[in-house]
Amino acid sequence: MTKTKKKYRRNMFSWILLTPSLLFMGIFLILPFLLLLILSFHDVDKYMNTLSTFSLSQYIEVFTSPFYLGTIRSTLWVALLTTVICIVLAYPAAYLLVRSPNQGTRTMFYILLVSPLLTSVVIRTFAWIVILAQNGLVNEVLMKLHLINQPLTLLWNMNAVIIAYVQVMLPFAVLPIATSLGEIAPNLRQASMILGAGRLRTFVKVTLPLTIPGMISGAVIVFSLAAGSYITPLLVGGRLQPFLPLSIYQQVMQVSNLPLGAAMSLTLLLFVGIVVGVLGWILKRWEGRMNG
């Protein structure tokens, strides 16, 4: 058999292996996306029936209404804040996870970290209601300690959303950071120290830069999840929060304005795509610098 023929066969084989997942992606991701795209350019009448005419009216609505612009802004802001807090909190956790001298301790940390992912996000978020409610844990304790006279309103605002988000998404930031920490050759830290750098300097100049890929991967996951979830904001923030996924949910399920919902979805996708694209570009530049 000639070389090209062999290569052709190998290629064919790969394609056959790929077919099921490609089909799945095609039917359940690409196709719905295209339908959503088409839908977003349709007009609606005043009873919210989708008309067969096409226009940019839905996008004009999204990008001119001060309410929707504010919603976009606060959605991105909340996602950004969640991402930053997650990365900052995840770093020490990842450090502990990787650098614990004892294998048993490491395994325990892993289980602690991953086990919340085994319960549904709804249950995890409900826990925050129990903690933050008017008669919840935090208020009860503060009242008993006579630090406050009136229960504080801790729920139904964006702070509650961010708190719940951080808790829910922390593992997604810890794992990639831990991975890239684990990949640093131990003698790079030794090299830094023998050259005279103390622990802090070694961390800032060697460890931290080498975990940038892990931090970016974590940020991409957390940011996308934070900008795109609606269960958590709905449960702890309430349905009135200016939050794009909530607005989409309302347009589709309550107002039944499907084209507007579609346009908002694609707008959200666009912004998340831009952020992820920029982060990905930084990652690629950084890795190119290090590995060619």
Place this chain on the structure above:
Amino acid sequence: MSNITIQQVSREFGANTALKQVNLEVREGEFFSLLGPSGCGKTTLLNIIAGFLEPTTGEVLIGGREVTDLPPYRRDIGMVFQNYALFPHLSVFENVAYGLKVRKMPRADIRKRVEESLASVRLESFAARMPHQLSGGQQQRVAIARALAIKPKVLLLDEPLSNLDAKLRKEMQSELRSLQQSVGITTVLVTHDQEEALSLSDRIGILGNGELQQLGSPLDVYRRPANRFVAEFIGQVNLIEAKAVSASGSPAGVLTYQTAQYRLASGQPLSLSAASDPALTGKESVLFMLRPERIQLSPEHASEGTNQTEIQITDVSYAGNFLRIAGTLPGGGELVIQAPDPSFTVLPEPGQTLYARWAPEDLVPLV
């Protein structure tokens, strides 16, 4: 420049003892090698000198100052690691400048020092490159430049050349040696390559099972190994257990022995003559070392006497500049012989009979 003193250093890992009561001094300006088989504790000892590991007991002095409790970043040591350990996110220049920036040297001085250091390893034009854009040998040279740029008191090298191919390794060895001599820095090289240790070092410390087995010049450790461990580790050897016999008529300064390990055609034990040596006085049974290259082969029997025997060749391997020949004595016992390439026009073949002999001085007693 400073000497390094290691006093009674032991190190345990749980139940496992990696170093036992090691005492040694590396002299000022000396090129010192730590040689030993894998797992004997070389890296452990080097890491104790560098401060990455604490000794369980004992102390380390650099330039007469006790450093046992100092962290690595206060010890002023240059170190080169086995896999180079260049910072992958920093350019060659930044790698070499790293230790100088830590020392808060003015910018202009840093530039000058980095250029000097890179020039000393002939990599002036590579300053702007990233480590991944260099070959293994170039990376190793950058690592050496980085270690020397801080003008450390001592230089430690942990198997710095083991990842390089044979030819490059030879080049780097001589480069390393001449660099060390021009800088005059006290250097400790860890290696398990005996040839590297022999050809580069002023002195060698041989570690085995966590203990210092011998400390001496390359000539000492090769020609007068302190014990069986060293003899077997450095080069190939024939080890011969022999018993003293009182022989009349042997020349002055020569002692006679017999070994049951080697037997002649008649079944008689082989007679040996060894040069008299303080280590031999009053000893009944002795272990002798006979280096393969000390044995001479000839096609004819020279004469009767000791230190010679007929052997039947069992194996010949040709290594270019020498041949390694194995042969057995007619009554039993195997000898390994190394002969220089020019000594045979036609290579000997298995089955052939040759005659081996050696001088009394070639039998080195091991204690």
